[in-house]
Every structure is written in structure tokens, then in C-alpha cells.
Amino acid sequence: KQEVTQIPAALSVPEGENLVLNCSFTDSAIYNLQWFRQDPGKGLTSLLLIQSSQREQTSGRLNASLDKSSGRSTLYIAASQPGDSATYLCAAPFLNTGFQKLVFGTGTRLLVSP
Amino acid sequence: EAQVTQNPRYLITVTGKKLTVTCSQNMNHEYMSWYRQDPGLGLRQIYYSMNVEVTDKGDVPEGYKVSRKEKRNFPLILESPSPNQTSLYFCASSYGTGATEAFFGQGTRLTVV
Numbered sequence: 001k002q003e004v005t006q007i008p009a010a011l012s013v014p015e016g017e018n019l020v021l022n023c024s025f026t027d028s029a030i031y032n033l034q035w036f037r038q039d040p041g042k043g044l045t046s047l048l049l050i051q052s053s054q055r056e057q058t059s060g061r062l063n064a065s066l067d068k069s070s071g072r073s074t075l076y077i078a079a080s081q082p083g084d085s086a087t088y089l090c091a092a093p094f095l096n097t098g099f100q101k102l103v104f105g106t107g108t109r110l111l112v113s114p
Numbered sequence: 115e116a117q118v119t120q121n122p123r124y125l126i127t128v129t130g131k132k133l134t135v136t137c138s139q140n141m142n143h144e145y146m147s148w149y150r151q152d153p154g155l156g157l158r159q160i161y162y163s164m165n166v167e168v169t170d171k172g173d174v175p176e177g178y179k180v181s182r183k184e185k186r187n188f189p190l191i192l193e194s195p196s197p198n199q200t201s202l203y204f205c206a207s208s209y210g211t212g213a214t215e216a217f218f219g220q221g222t223r224l225t226v227v
Contacts, residue, residue: 031213032213032214034215034216036218041221042220042221043118043204043218043219043220043221044204044206044218045218046215046216046217046218049215089157091157091216093212093213098212099211099212099213100162100164100170100211100212101147101159101162101172101173101212102149102157102159102206102212102216104156104157105156106154106155106156107156
């Protein structure tokens with residue numbers, strides 16, 4: 001069974017710090033990996049999607065990397081701001097489910113204090 | 115604006131009273147799916163649909179029904195809700211298959227008493 005793990009479960013940093021969120025998966029046969037942001041009472045917002053053939057994707061202060069061989073992805077947030085406070089989720093569709101569902105990690109809850 | 119819209123956002127109901135959570139997307143996506151999110155268990159897929167009139171079970175389909183009569187709509191039906199269906203529900207859509215970028219609705223928080 002595929003598993004997606006996110007470490008740490010929670011992270012608290014002062015404003016301005018650069019930080020890294022980790023996502024690991026047990027099966028390298030993924031189609032892509034997607035990072036989401038979830039705010040309390042709101043839905044999931046897609047941040048970045050990395051195709052399995054790519055190594056990284058960037059959007060503004062966010063950079064996501066993917067290493068399929070080691071089963072890892074990282075989300076790098078530069079110069080963190082209080083508005084970055086949210087839960088961050090990674091998810092991937094796996095080959096042995098026909099890529100028909102996203103398997104989610106349980107998330108990293110980030111708090112950026114002013 | 116491209117979006118996935120769920121209704122209602124919040125719902126409190128009693129055990130056994132049939133309810134429907136609606137989901138609509140305006141991106142002409144073929145693929146739609148439903149997830150539930152529970153503390154400690156994360157998001158789990160309930161049902162998915164690859165196109166009109168094509169639906170299939172996800173990981174936790176028991177107690178739920180779906181239909182896909184139109185491309186834009188994918189309602190989730192609870193014919194006899196029970197307290198263990200109290201959860202946060204999300205609808206998602208993506209272009210083509212479940213392997214492309216997924217767009218999620220705002221969520222429906224359901225409480226069954």
C-alpha cells in the first residue's frame with residue numbers, strides 16, 4: 001500500500017526565515033507530485049505540481065523539488081511571512097491505482113510569527 | 115474564474131435523513147472525485163468519475179452514492195447518514211484523468227447527530 005509521510009507534523013518559525021517541508025513516499029511509481037495549502041475553513045489550494053520527469057518547480061517564493069529514486073519531495077519557502085501560516089499537504093497519484101486517486105500525506109501545520 | 119463549487123458549506127443533520135452535497139466545476143474537466151478528511155486519517159477518496167455516466171469506488175465508498183449525469187456536476191449522496199460520516203468533504207476536478215493537476219472545492223463540513 002502506498003504511503004505518503006510528511007515531517008514535521010508542525011513547525012513554528014519567526015517571520016523572514018527560509019524553511020523546508022518534507023514529503024516522502026513509499027512507491028516511486030508516481031505520475032506527479034502536487035503540493036497544496038489548506039487554510040482553516042477553506043479548501044485546498046494547489047501550489048505546485050511537479051511531473052515525474054521533472055526535478056523542481058518554482059512559483060514566487062516557493063520551490064518544490066522531486067527525487068523519485070529516493071521517494072522524496074521538498075517544499076522550500078523563502079523569506080516566510082505570517083500569511084504563509086497554513087497546513088501544507090503533498091499528494092501523488094500512484095501507478096498501481098491506475099493514477100485514479102491522490103494519496104495524501106497528513107500535512108505539516110506551519111505557523112509563522114511576526 | 116475557474117472554480118469548483120460545493121454546497122452547502124456547512125450542514126448539521128440527523129441520523130437517517132437523506133442528504134445531497136452538490137459539486138460543480140466550470141473548467142470542462144472530465145475527471146471529478148470526492149474525498150473526506152478526518153483528523154489523523156488525512157484525505158481519503160470516496161468515489162471518482164472519469165466522465166459522464168462513468169463512476170467508480172475509491173477507498174471508502176460505503177454509505178455514499180454518486181452520479182454523473184452532466185460533465186460539470188458530481189453530487190455526493192448520503193441516503194441514510196450516520197454519525198461516522200461526520201467529516202469534512204472535498205470535491206475535486208482535473209483535466210483528463212486523476213493524474214493531472216487537481217482543483218478542489220472549498221469543502222463541506224458535515225455533522226450527523
